[in-house]
Amino acid sequence: MSWFGIEGHDxxxxxxxxxxxxxxxxxxFLFLGPSGIGKRMFAERLAMTLQCEKNDPxxxxxxxxxxxxxQALAHEHPDILYVSKPEDRAFIxxxxxxxxxxxxxxxxxxxxxxxxxxxxxxxxxxxxxADYFNLEGANAMLKTLExxxxxxxxxxxxxxxxxxxxxxxxxCQILRFSPLEIPVVESIxxxxxxxxxxxxxxxxxxVSVQKETKRTGKTAGKSVGKNAGKSVGKTAGKSxxxxxxxxxxxxxxxxxxxAHSNGSIQEALALADPDFWEFRNRFLRLLAEGVRERDALVxxxxxxLESAGKVPALRRARLRVMLETVSDFFRRLSFRLxxxxxxxxxxxxxxxxxxxxxVQSWPxxxxxxxxxxxxxxxxxxxxxxxxxQPTLLDAWIDEILRxxxxxxxxFLFAPWxxxxxx
Ligand SMILES: [Zn+2]
Numbered sequence: 001m002s003w004f005g006i007e008g009h010d011x012x013x014x015x016x017x018x019x020x021x022x023x024x025x026x027x028x029f030l031f032l033g034p035s036g037i038g039k040r041m042f043a044e045r046l047a048m049t050l051q052c053e054k055n056d057p058x059x060x061x062x063x064x065x066x067x068x069x070x071q072a073l074a075h076e077h078p079d080i081l082y083v084s085k086p087e088d089r090a091f092i093x094x095x096x097x098x099x100x101x102x103x104x105x106x107x108x109x110x111x112x113x114x115x116x117x118x119x120x121x122x123x124x125x126x127x128x129x130a131d132y133f134n135l136e137g138a139n140a141m142l143k144t145l146e147x148x149x150x151x152x153x154x155x156x157x158x159x160x161x162x163x164x165x166x167x168x169x170x171x172c173q174i175l176r177f178s179p180l181e182i183p184v185v186e187s188i189x190x191x192x193x194x195x196x197x198x199x200x201x202x203x204x205x206x207v208s209v210q211k212e213t214k215r216t217g218k219t220a221g222k223s224v225g226k227n228a229g230k231s232v233g234k235t236a237g238k239s240x241x242x243x244x245x246x247x248x249x250x251x252x253x254x255x256x257x258x259a260h261s262n263g264s265i266q267e268a269l270a271l272a273d274p275d276f277w278e279f280r281n282r283f284l285r286l287l288a289e290g291v292r293e294r295d296a297l298v299x300x301x302x303x304x305l306e307s308a309g310k311v312p313a314l315r316r317a318r319l320r321v322m323l324e325t326v327s328d329f330f331r332r333l334s335f336r337l338x339x340x341x342x343x344x345x346x347x348x349x350x351x352x353x354x355x356x357x358x359v360q361s362w363p364x365x366x367x368x369x370x371x372x373x374x375x376x377x378x379x380x381x382x383x384x385x386x387x388x389q390p391t392l393l394d395a396w397i398d399e400i401l402r403x404x405x406x407x408x409x410x411f412l413f414a415p416w417x418x419x420x421x422x
Contacts, residue, residue: 003060004045006038007188008180013060015175016046021058026173027148030130030156030164033177035313036266040128042177043155047080047124048072050153068119078118083109084128087310091134092127098140110141114149122151130158130168138165145171179263186258188265189249189272196248250274260321267317270308276318279304280325287329288354290361290404291397298397305389316383319393323380326400330373333358338366363406372403 003013019025031039045062049055052062052069062069071077085092095101099108113123133141145168148154156172158164180188249257249272256277261268271277279300291297301322308314336355364372379396383389 003042004062006042006045008184009038009042009177012042012175012177017058017060020050020060025153027152028145028154028156028172030158030169030172030174031177032158032161032164032174034179034262034264035159035311036264036268037177037180038265039157039177040126043126043157044072044080046155047077047126047153050124051077051079051119051121053119079121079123081109081112081123081125082128083125085132091132092129092137094134094137094140097137097144110144113144113152113154117151122153123149124152125154127154127156130156131160131163133165133168135165138168142167142171180261180265181263182258182261185261185263185265185268186254189254189258189268190251192269193249193251193254200248247272253277260317260324262317262320264313264317266311266313270311270314270317271321273307275307276304276321280321283322284325284329284354285357287326287400288357288361290358291400294397294401298393301393301397305393312386312389315389316386319389320380320383323376323383323396327373327376327380329354329358330369330376333362333364334366334369334373337364337369362404364403368403375399375403 003010006013016025031043033039048062048064048069049060050057051072053066054063054069055061062072064070064073068077072080075082083092083096095108097109098104099106099111105111109125109127113125115123117123145154154172156168161169161174253272253274257268257271260271283297283300286297301319304322305315305318308318332351333355336359362369376396379392379399382392
């Protein structure tokens, strides 16, 4: 089932439906779950549902057409307030909650929430990045969280309970969002691909109409050209390639991307770049040949993480795929050395060639290769735990080089000794 394009969280939809029907909806929520699985979109649709002027919120079906719904969709609803961490700040600045020093308690989220709603229903605040409350910000919000203004609803969005300040956590009703099932991720990616294709098509059409208009000097099709011209500027300017396909997700990559997505659409999209998979294949060949050049390798990995963008979750997605690849490599090498077939069926010709090379270049027996696979899995766990990425990457590459030089004492090194991020 899909709730307004939100897949995989039906149980939470039903919980809200019951709570609204019984008139027992709480006033402060904390949505928790990995990033990129639809928590924010859920909060926005919920706000729209509660504000819709036409449909009863118990239906959980905002009409999408009334003024309130249209404003909500455009993020211009006067009674739906948004707060998130600015990109260049380490925490959500206190000013966003209670105004700057010279206007304390006069502007900011808390005083906005206390105002009378324009639509006479309620004010709703969506606070993204709740992982980034500092003590000052949390203290400023405590009173509002404890006793929100009449009918107001606050929705905080974070990743894990461990990352929330106890003072905040204890004042909210916590709702946990699970990572999406792989088939759900796959179907969303196919939908996205269809949307991208449709967009690319309309852009191409508009361009040809514009050309035609220029050539004939006629004005027919002007409005099409105008509208589509806008989208050219917005999307194609950044991404469309010469063939007009732009950033359309490649169909053949979808099952692979979904399998590595960790149940997050955001992470899946970070893996949609075909260049990344070409790099991954190159990396696998380097690995099979026995990694020799440390700096070149680290440089190239850095570049791959860089191009995932600034969002840590996206870099993490790429690093995770690389570690999964290495773990898989050692596991297969172990099978090869012990003469067994891996459980997941006949190895492809590509793997066969890689493993032949690897048998020559790695000083490992079956057991050693199995330990290397397990060791890599330890690092994989650290990636999930948000350990500082450059430190992790350095330690991991050193480990690989030690293993290759036949120093199995490398297995004594405990990756757990790396400090997690603050
Ligand atoms: Zn509506």
